Amino acid sequence: MIRVGPVAVTDDVETVERVIPAPPEAIFELLVHPSQHRVIDGSGTVRSVRGASERLQLGSKFGMSMRLGIPYSMVSEVIEFEEGRRIAWQTWPPIGGSLAGGRIWRYELEPVEGGTLVRESWDISQEKIKAIVRPARKRTRAAMEKTLARIEELVTTGASGDAN
DSSP: OOOOSOOOOOTTEEEEEEEESSOHHHHHHHHTOGGGHHHHOSSSOEEEEESOOOOOOTTOEEEEEEEESEEEEEEEEEEEEETTTEEEEEEEOSSOTTTSOOOEEEEEEEEETTEEEEEEEEEOTTOTTHHHHGGGHHHHHHHHHHHHHHHHHHHHHOOOOOOO
């Protein structure tokens, strides 16, 4: 599914934005490679890619090893994709997806004067356990702001984004 236009902010969607002085293509290349997610992650929870790390496209599935106090893993599927402009993946635990999971991580890139407006959204509208996840909103917003700062640092300094 490809959605058009920015995502509306609701009780179930938290969004942060930042103008990054780089072309959208450079930023998008970080987002479409799961091996780069650990490098850009502002939460400190992403540890490594589980399995092959191929360039993402609509329908791609990828796994991540995570840690938030204890180690765990998630499986994601790309559910929105517009080359160079938009990507979103929905995450689920590898077991028990009917009981938990469903949050969506979305990145929208819009060329603007001076660079690219990058919009990251945490969308829990399809989350199975909203009551447990919703209290993490403030911490998640702070982590998203750090993620956008990391992306800016990588694309503007030419720092290596190799997480392996």
